[in-house]
Amino acid sequence: MEIAGLVPNSTVDYPGVLAAVLFASGCNMDCFYCHNRKLINKTSELIAEDAVFAFLQKRKELLDGVVISGGEPTIQKDLVTFIEKIKNLGYKVKLDTNGSEPTTTRKLLTDSLLDYVAIDYKAPWRRYREICRYVETENVQQTLEILKNSKINWEARTTMLPHITREEYIEMAKGIFTLPKYVINQYRIPKVFLATDKPKMEVKPYSKDFLLQMEKEISVFQPNVTLCGV
């Protein structure tokens, strides 16, 4: 497993669980607002898997969980065996995913290797490619269905891009089954971006008041919505 970063402990990445966060190298999308561009480009130095497991072994008594984030963890071939090893140490595992690999997510769930999943619901389906460049939206829809039919706790999350309109956010909220938890996050302009995306960086993030209003309007269709990061 290619791991490009490790946060030793976090109280904010796994709801209610003190967890280490691992960042998988590489991603199969290329969202213009990505804050982990080094991970997409695979330019970060990797941490040896042995060092990751030595760390997790040592922290067993202090931490309760491990978050596998990225990048996109599900594109790595050995993710299943990697998580198996983490579970064998007694940790709870949360997966952060863009939802592009339903087969891997299904396998992880079938093998009871996940305790929590956060999946991105990035844009109205017809605008997904414009935002993330490489994506088969059917795959993301399939992963959402798999999660809907699973027994674990999970959440969907949307970064509130100012490039998407109020009406489109309502359309997104209406256009999906009731999510068990729907986290909407403030957008921050990334420090590093592609030169071709410069015009997008000139669009100011939505105000806190606008986002609070959006939370209220979205809650009509998605009662489990919660606004974060403002």
Ligand code: SF4
């Ligand atoms: S899916 Fe996540 S890691 Fe991948 S490009 Fe988009 S924001 Fe970055």
